[in-house]
Amino acid sequence: xxxxxxxxxxxxxxxxxxxxxxxxxxxxxxxxxxxxxxxxxxxxxxxxxxxxxxxxxxxxxxxxxxxxxxxxxxxxxxxxxxxxxxxxxxxxxxxxxxxxxxxxxxxxxxxxxxxxxxxxxxxxxxxxxxxxxxxxxxxxxxxxxxxxxxxxxxxxxxxxxxxxxxxxxxxxxxxxxxxxxxxxxxxxxxxxxxxxxxxxxxxxxxxxxxxxxxxxxxxxxxxxxxxxxxxxxxxxxxxxxxxxxxxxxxxxxxxxxxxxxxxxxxxxxxxxxxxxxxxxxxxxxxxxxxxxxxxxxxxxxxxxxxxxxxxxxxxxxxxxxx
Amino acid sequence: xxxxxxxxxxxxxxxxxxxxxxxxxxxxxxxxxxxxxxxxxxxxxxxxxxxxxxxxxxxxxxxxxxxxxxxxxxxxxxxxxxxxxxxxxxxxxxxxxxxxxxxxxxxxxxxxxxxxxxxxxxxxxxxxxxxxxxxxxxxxxxxxxxxxxxxxxxxxxxxxxxxxxxxxxxxxxxxxxxxxxxxxxxxxxxxxxxxxxxxxxxxxxxxxxxxxxxxxxxxxxxxxxxxxxxxxxxxxxxxxxxxxxx
Numbered sequence: 001x002x003x004x005x006x007x008x009x010x011x012x013x014x015x016x017x018x019x020x021x022x023x024x025x026x027x028x029x030x031x032x033x034x035x036x037x038x039x040x041x042x043x044x045x046x047x048x049x050x051x052x053x054x055x056x057x058x059x060x061x062x063x064x065x066x067x068x069x070x071x072x073x074x075x076x077x078x079x080x081x082x083x084x085x086x087x088x089x090x091x092x093x094x095x096x097x098x099x100x101x102x103x104x105x106x107x108x109x110x111x112x113x114x115x116x117x118x119x120x121x122x123x124x125x126x127x128x129x130x131x132x133x134x135x136x137x138x139x140x141x142x143x144x145x146x147x148x149x150x151x152x153x154x155x156x157x158x159x160x161x162x163x164x165x166x167x168x169x170x171x172x173x174x175x176x177x178x179x180x181x182x183x184x185x186x187x188x189x190x191x192x193x194x195x196x197x198x199x200x201x202x203x204x205x206x207x208x209x210x211x212x213x214x215x216x217x218x219x220x221x222x223x224x225x226x227x228x229x230x231x232x233x234x235x236x237x238x239x240x241x242x243x244x245x246x247x248x249x250x251x252x253x254x255x256x257x258x259x260x261x262x263x264x265x266x267x268x269x270x271x272x273x274x275x276x277x278x279x280x281x282x283x284x285x286x287x288x289x290x291x292x293x294x295x296x297x298x299x300x301x302x303x304x305x306x307x308x309x310x311x312x313x314x315x316x317x318x319x320x321x322x
Numbered sequence: 323x324x325x326x327x328x329x330x331x332x333x334x335x336x337x338x339x340x341x342x343x344x345x346x347x348x349x350x351x352x353x354x355x356x357x358x359x360x361x362x363x364x365x366x367x368x369x370x371x372x373x374x375x376x377x378x379x380x381x382x383x384x385x386x387x388x389x390x391x392x393x394x395x396x397x398x399x400x401x402x403x404x405x406x407x408x409x410x411x412x413x414x415x416x417x418x419x420x421x422x423x424x425x426x427x428x429x430x431x432x433x434x435x436x437x438x439x440x441x442x443x444x445x446x447x448x449x450x451x452x453x454x455x456x457x458x459x460x461x462x463x464x465x466x467x468x469x470x471x472x473x474x475x476x477x478x479x480x481x482x483x484x485x486x487x488x489x490x491x492x493x494x495x496x497x498x499x500x501x502x503x504x505x506x507x508x509x510x511x512x513x514x515x516x517x518x519x520x521x522x523x524x525x526x527x528x529x530x531x532x533x534x535x536x537x538x539x540x541x542x543x544x545x546x547x548x549x550x551x552x553x554x555x556x557x558x559x560x561x562x563x564x565x566x567x568x
Contacts, residue, residue: 068479070459095480098437099461099495102414102449111415111533114445127537133348134440136339140538145531181458182488185474189482197480201567225568237503243464244478249335249440250359250498258567269335275542279565281557282548297560298548309554317558317568 003029003036004081005054005090006073006097009043016159016198017092019052023160024152025090026053027119032087039080039171041065041073046168053162058084058171067184068096074103076173081108081147088126089149093255094197101149111143114151115253117276134249135275153276154197155255196247199228201258202277204247206232208263208284208303212240217307218262224314230254232264248273263303266291283307323377323468323490326428327365328421328435328447329396330358330411331389335440341539348441348539357392360436364496366506367466368434369400375468378402380428384411384420390522397517398509404520409527412535414446419530421447422454430491432473437462437495442536445495452493460486464499 005025007018018040025036037056038049042065046057058080065072077100081089089104091097098114105112115131117138125142128150132139143150196202203222205215215229222229229245236246247254249269255276262283264270271294274280282295285302292298299306333339334354342349357365371377381396382405383389393404407420425433433452438445452459458473464483465476471490476483478499509517551557561568 070461095462095478098445099449099477102446103453103459105415105446105533106418106450106453109531109533111413112444112446113534115443130443132441132443132536132539133333133339134335134443136541137341138540138542139442139536140540142535142537143533144535145533182460182486184484185487186485187479187482188484189479193481195481243499244481244483246498258561258565268338279561279567281561292548292550294545295548296545296565297557298550299552299554299557300550306554310557313554313558314568317562321562 001032001085001087002034003032003088003090004077004084004086005036005038006077007038007040007043007049008092008094008096009040012042012044014040014043014045014048017094017154018049019159020154020157021090021092021152022049022052022054023162024119024157026160026162028088028090029053031120031123034087037084038166039077047166050164050166051161052159053164054166055164057166057168059168060171060173062172064175064180067187069180069182069184070096070099070103071182072175072179074100074107075175075179077104078107079173080171087147089147091149091151093151093154097151101151105149108147109145110147110149111145112149112151113141113143115153116150117153117156119157131276135253135272153255155200155257156276194226194228196228196230196245196252196254199256201225201227202230202254202256203227203260203262204230204232204264205235205262206264207234215241217311221260221307221311224311224318232270261291261295262307264291265289266294323371323375323431324429325368325371325377325379325432325434326425326430327361327368327379327381327396327401328433329361329365329381329383329393330436330439331355331383331385331392332358332439332441335359339541341541345539346537355392357396358436358439360438360440360497362506363498363500364434364436364494365396365399365401367496367500369507370501371468372400380405382407382421382424384409384417386410393522394517395509397520398513399507400513402520404522406522406524407527408524413532414444415450415533416530418447418450418454420527421451423528424525425451425455432468432490433457433493434496435493437497448493448495455493457491457493458488459493460488461495463494463496466494466500
């Protein structure tokens with residue numbers, strides 16, 4: 001029995017979240033007295049996983065799997081899980097992981113718990129802590145099935161080094177045409193841009209910015225910080241920014257180390273969406289804005305004056321600390 | 323085309339969340355229940371298929387009789403018929419099995435569910451449902467077109483979107499984007515009157531798997547008060563030396 005972790009990669013390179021889920025898998029394996037096996041798809045740097053406690057990597061090399069395909073990936077992971085006599089499977093909270101995990105759950109008759117924020121509270125019964133009610137609460141959830149799937153919330157567990165040597169083996173699952181019945185036609189994604197899911201820092205703008213033409217300074221601030229950009233619900237509803245940037249209860253949750261809200265008043269739905277972020281900064285001209293009650297640091301002031309100054313000071317800071 | 327929209331009954335997004343019975347249950351006291359927003363975007367898209375392509379639209383909900391007002395609202399928006407599976411929706415695996423049982427007998431071409439409910443956030447139902455039924459599946463779907471038996475969908479991916487093509491029968495996990503916020507329909511009086519006469523069938527659950535169980539709940543620890551900062555310079559200093567995030 002061992003723990004299997006799905007380590008995601010992009011263009012052959014393992015993502016940062018892959019090392020976080022590997023760290024988490026190692027903590028689970030230690031609790032169960034077992035070891036960690038990873039499964040990667042077309043990744044070239046699998047030996048790096050050893051740093052985080054992975055002792056074996058099943059690397060799938062298949063051109064048909066160059067683009068993510070939920071069913072084919074899930075089927076491959078399910079076969080690996082069966083071959084390796086896996087008890088617990090760990091995935092991330094990326095959109096792709098949340099796409100394949102329920103498929104995997106159905107195939108393996110496994111209980112799946114997403115948005116998990118800490119190592120299992122106990123191994124028997126197997127209980128994990130997760131966010132629920134769209135980050136307004138936590139649930140302590142018991143997984144009662146023999147095989148268990150855990151989706152780790154981004155940035156919740158962090159990277160934990162646990163150096164060992166990862167033995168990389170080739171693994172090829174038995175896939176049929178039926179596994180490719182959903183075909184990718186086009187991917188529209190800006191290369192090299194930090195995404196909300198992967199970001200350590202997120203810079204977010206609200207209606208206080210008055211119009212989409214004023215987003216330049218939000219993007220500049222994000223660039224200085226290596227951050228992703230996001231927005232509030234009204235901003236995406238008005239079409240100032242794409243839906244994919246909408247943060248909140250009906251949009252995306254943000255679990256960043258630093259969340260900077262600019263011109264966002266802080267409706268309950270928005271605050272729920274960002275509550276898992278570690279440090280929150282609010283910049284707003286209205287000192288009564290509810291966001292001030294949820295933030296760690298606040299500046300009461302006009303965003304159009306404060307943000308350019310902040311960019312300038314951050315550039316100076318970076319120059320000094322480079 | 324025959325469409326089934328799976329509807330969850332959830333607390334309104336403005337609800338404050340509390341727990342009861344020694345923090346083992348969600349406290350429904352004073353909470354307003356609504357159609358799960360992710361499901362409502364899907365229901366509204368289904369209405370488009372009904373108006374433009376002559377689709378028949380059914381809804382299904384797993385829940386006790388208390389969920390019927392939410393189901394009547396979906397009927398008032400324009401769904402033709404409703405099916406309620408009379409059981410407490412304990413976990414996603416259980417709900418998916420109940421729905422799969424309804425779908426198996428119903429000859430549906432398209433199943434629309436929300437990518438997750440905004441209460442328990444399991445995110446399991448559409449994927450498990452599709453897999454149990456052997457149907458195609460697209461999650462985080464933000465656009466859907468159907469021509470004959472070919473479906474073209476756009477799904478949200480981290481940092482962008484992906485266009486995919488597949489065929490019916492299909493299950494989608496829908497969300498905002500399937501229709502615009504401004505396209506969501508508020509039922510009018512005529513719709514509400516008609517909804518009262520529409521068929522709402524109640525069926526009993528089938529024995530099913532329970533894979534997860536929420537044993538206890540708690541709320542995030544309340545934040546300490548905000549530290550007000552006077553200058554950008556001071557903020558940079560605090561983020562570096564105190565919060566240690568830059």
